[in-house]
Amino acid sequence: MDRFYKFIARFPKATILIVLIATVGIAVPVRSLRLETDVETMMPQHHPVFIYNKKVEEIFGTKKMIIVGIIHEGPHGVFNPQTLKLVEQLSLRIEGLDGIIGEDIVSLQTLDNIVGSEGGLEVVRLMETAPETQEAADEIRRATLDNEMFINNVVSPDGAATSIFGKIETGYDKVEMYDRIKRMVLEDFELGDNQVIIAGRPVIEGTIGRYAAEDMRKTLPLVTLVSLIVLWLTLRTARGVLLPITVVISSVLWTLGIMALLNIPLYAVTTVLPVLLMAIGLAYGIHIINRYYEEAAARSHTGRTELVISTMHQMWAPVTMASLTTAAGFLSLATSDMMPIKYLGIFTAIGVVSALVFSLTFIPAWLVLLPVRYPGLKQASADAEINPLRRDRLSRALVGSGQWIAEHPKTIVTITVVVIIFGVAGLFRVYVDGSLLSNFQPDSEVLIADTILNQKFGGTNTLNIIIEGQEQDDMKSPDILRAIENLQRELERTDEVGATLSLADYIKRMNRVMNENQKEYLCIPNSRELVAQYLLLYSLSGDPDDFDDVVDYDYRLANMRIRINSDHSPVLKKVIENVNASAARLFAGLSPKVHLAGHVMTSYTFNNLIIRGQTLSILTAIAMVFLITSLMFRSPTAGLFCIIPVAIATLLNFSLMGATGIPLGVTTALLSGMGIGIGVDYAIHFVARYRWLSQTTSDCKERIQATLGTAGRAILFNALVITAGFLVLMISNFPPSRWLSALVSLNMVACFLGALTVLPACMVLFRPTFADRIGGRPPTPFRTKASII
Numbered sequence: 001m002d003r004f005y006k007f008i009a010r011f012p013k014a015t016i017l018i019v020l021i022a023t024v025g026i027a028v029p030v031r032s033l034r035l036e037t038d039v040e041t042m043m044p045q046h047h048p049v050f051i052y053n054k055k056v057e058e059i060f061g062t063k064k065m066i067i068v069g070i071i072h073e074g075p076h077g078v079f080n081p082q083t084l085k086l087v088e089q090l091s092l093r094i095e096g097l098d099g100i101i102g103e104d105i106v107s108l109q110t111l112d113n114i115v116g117s118e119g120g121l122e123v124v125r126l127m128e129t130a131p132e133t134q135e136a137a138d139e140i141r142r143a144t145l146d147n148e149m150f151i152n153n154v155v156s157p158d159g160a161a162t163s164i165f166g167k168i169e170t171g172y173d174k175v176e177m178y179d180r181i182k183r184m185v186l187e188d189f190e191l192g193d194n195q196v197i198i199a200g201r202p203v204i205e206g207t208i209g210r211y212a213a214e215d216m217r218k219t220l221p222l223v224t225l226v227s228l229i230v231l232w233l234t235l236r237t238a239r240g241v242l243l244p245i246t247v248v249i250s251s252v253l254w255t256l257g258i259m260a261l262l263n264i265p266l267y268a269v270t271t272v273l274p275v276l277l278m279a280i281g282l283a284y285g286i287h288i289i290n291r292y293y294e295e296a297a298a299r300s301h302t303g304r305t306e307l308v309i310s311t312m313h314q315m316w317a318p319v320t321m322a323s324l325t326t327a328a329g330f331l332s333l334a335t336s337d338m339m340p341i342k343y344l345g346i347f348t349a350i351g352v353v354s355a356l357v358f359s360l361t362f363i364p365a366w367l368v369l370l371p372v373r374y375p376g377l378k379q380a381s382a383d384a385e386i387n388p389l390r391r392d393r394l395s396r397a398l399v400g401s402g403q404w405i406a407e408h409p410k411t412i413v414t415i416t417v418v419v420i421i422f423g424v425a426g427l428f429r430v431y432v433d434g435s436l437l438s439n440f441q442p443d444s445e446v447l448i449a450d451t452i453l454n455q456k457f458g459g460t461n462t463l464n465i466i467i468e469g470q471e472q473d474d475m476k477s478p479d480i481l482r483a484i485e486n487l488q489r490e491l492e493r494t495d496e497v498g499a500t501l502s503l504a505d506y507i508k509r510m511n512r513v514m515n516e517n518q519k520e521y522l523c524i525p526n527s528r529e530l531v532a533q534y535l536l537l538y539s540l541s542g543d544p545d546d547f548d549d550v551v552d553y554d555y556r557l558a559n560m561r562i563r564i565n566s567d568h569s570p571v572l573k574k575v576i577e578n579v580n581a582s583a584a585r586l587f588a589g590l591s592p593k594v595h596l597a598g599h600v601m602t603s604y605t606f607n608n609l610i611i612r613g614q615t616l617s618i619l620t621a622i623a624m625v626f627l628i629t630s631l632m633f634r635s636p637t638a639g640l641f642c643i644i645p646v647a648i649a650t651l652l653n654f655s656l657m658g659a660t661g662i663p664l665g666v667t668t669a670l671l672s673g674m675g676i677g678i679g680v681d682y683a684i685h686f687v688a689r690y691r692w693l694s695q696t697t698s699d700c701k702e703r704i705q706a707t708l709g710t711a712g713r714a715i716l717f718n719a720l721v722i723t724a725g726f727l728v729l730m731i732s733n734f735p736p737s738r739w740l741s742a743l744v745s746l747n748m749v750a751c752f753l754g755a756l757t758v759l760p761a762c763m764v765l766f767r768p769t770f771a772d773r774i775g776g777r778p779p780t781p782f783r784t785k786a787s788i789i
Contacts, residue, residue, distance in 0.1 A: 329677015458499025
């Protein structure tokens with residue numbers, strides 16, 4: 001590499017110009033980056049659940065719905081002339097909005113009611129127009145609450161709330177639709193005593209996208225400011241601030257530019273990418289400039305070119321190794337099947353490597369051009385046998401701690417073992433929760449609206465149970481219809497399911513009205529022919545398309561829709577397990593097969609992907625880090641030693657999550673690969689410096705003190721910058737991002753402490769042979785003890 005740096009030293013201006021021009025060019029497409037909020041797109045397109053959901057959507061039109069809830073707590077509930085007028089007007093206005101599938105609006109104003117007539121049965125509009133009198137409103141109330149299909153689906157059991165459901169066209173901006181309806185309600189209607197709330201999956205997804213964009217606008221300037229402050233406090237020169245910050249800004253632009261060129265969108269999770277790169281990428285510049293200061297202080301009469309070549313000769317290997325292990329940690333996230341996590345891993349790795357390339361070219365090129373400086377360090381003579389940094393307070397403290405650790409290694413290891421034992425205990429409490437609503441504050445308007453609708457109705461989370469027959473008209477079989485009905489009743493008896501709807505409900509309603517509306521006839525008739533006759537009668541009076549969302553044209557497939565009152569993963573897991581167990585029992589001996597679909601099934605699948613991805617991520621990250629460090633230090637033992645601090649830190653992080661109830665979700669699933677990849681840098685720099693010093697002394701205790709006094713200083717600066725950078729995410733709109741911020745920051749602290757305490761203690765106790773082999777020697781003209789110690 002000396003030839004490479006001699007080339008840079010010879011052409012520093014050309015090097016700088018090439019880097020800047022290339023960065024400007026790659027940054028141009030960044031403006032075309034788009035933000036993707038549709039949860040369905042986060043699944044791999046080839047996943048069976050995704051494919052089946054698409055099929056079900058095409059057959060039954062099961063699109064995500066925006067829900068407008070209207071609540072009136074008066075004696076008549078929503079069944080008063082003023083509220084019903086509001087329902088009518090809102091339904092018509094929402095039906096006419098661009099982006100809403102008008103013919104699929106469901107509300108009291110659009111519902112058809114099955115009633116008895118002299119000719120048999122008749123399908124009539126529940127509310128032709130809003131009533132003028134309370135008596136007419138009471139009649140609508142009686143008709144509504146008399147039909148079991150409406151209760152908990154469109155109206156609450158107590159009549160105090162009703163909902164308007166609208167399907168949004170695919171690709172339409174969810175945030176814009178939410179804002180338009182919200183603005184329309186506030187500006188165009190006199191609400192009086194009525195409360196109007198807006199919820200539903202599109203509202204949740206759209207608001208998450210809005211919050212993610214706001215987070216980027218807030219966190220990126222703040223992390224830049226924090227980085228500038230920390231760089232100034234640690235390196236204390238303009239070059240020490242401007243060179244590393246330019247490197248990380250360039251790496252961010254390169255990463256986002258490549259994403260834009262490949263048409264890869266930003267997801268809510270991947271909006272943290274610039275903050276990650278800003279925090280991580282500074283480390284390489286810090287190590288290079290800190291070592292440059294030490295070299296300059298040790299050999300003050302050496303020229304700039306020689307100092308830069310000497311510095312880079314020592315630093316390129318550990319910096320490259322640290323970068324590659326960090327990239328490997330993030331690339332381990334690419335094993336995830338969830339697209340946001342996969343893309344975050346891949347493109348953060350690209351950004352890390354970009355920061356490495358710029359650190360190894362842009363920074364030394366500038367150092368060749370700038371005058372020599374070594375702020376805060378006292379000049380040492382060329383034959384000085386002491387470290388020039390030992391004369392400042394920080395270095396004396398680090399050297400002193402190194403002396404204590406070298407004298408008490410067993411104490412350090414014993415404390416570590418005790419901590420690990422306690423950590424394992426908390427590990428078993430970790431649970432998975434991919435709830436979208438966990439992204440909102442308790443006082444969030446979106447969360448409050450969803451909570452109210454879950455309380456008033458059957459729930460805002462939909463699971464589609466698809467009953468697949470083998471033959472045409474199988475869904476007209478009384479036995480199959482009773483199995484569907486029994487499954488509904490079993491599920492409705494659970495606390496988590498609030499409402500169900502299926503073809504069986506229509507048949508039962510028709511059977512009742514055909515028998516003088518007597519409630520004992522609210523059941524499935526025994527005759528297949530009678531079922532077919534009811535359906536024929538319905539088609540003569542009503543619209544056969546009314547069944548489109550519960551049965552297909554051939555009556556071979558049926559869709560049972562169930563509403564669940566929570567989107568938390570343990571709840572969804574329980575419901576799905578209940579569905580599978582009950583369906584297996586109730587449909588035993590019958591021909592149909594039962595499948596699950598809908599956004600609840602998507603969320604449940606997410607949880608399984610998170611668990612699988614987390615396991616693969618940890619194993620892949622550890623394996624890749626071990627392989628890289630073993631190859632670069634030419635010793636598998638060295639690889640194991642480097643893994644010790646990050647393995648302990650990862651265990652403690654998950655233990656903390658279990659102890660505090662922080663769930664493993666889409667955002668916190670980033671923790672393992674991220675923590676291992678970044679945290680191992682500290683161990684690498686410690687081991688690299690410790691090995692380098694073997695050419696000066698064979699006494700491991702002396703080497704530990706010298707290592708902590710030199711590399712320990714840069715490792716501390718590195719940890720401070722990364723921790724401060726991640727703490728910026730504490731201002732995020734998302735609670736999971738704040739959890740990630742706290743957990744990664746604690747992980748960095750744990751890795752830092754492990755690298756400067758546990759690792760030295762292990763060196764003293766086990767005296768590994770790899771620690772006495774040097775990876776290379778500095779250029780002959782500059783090799784003095786002062787430059788080594």
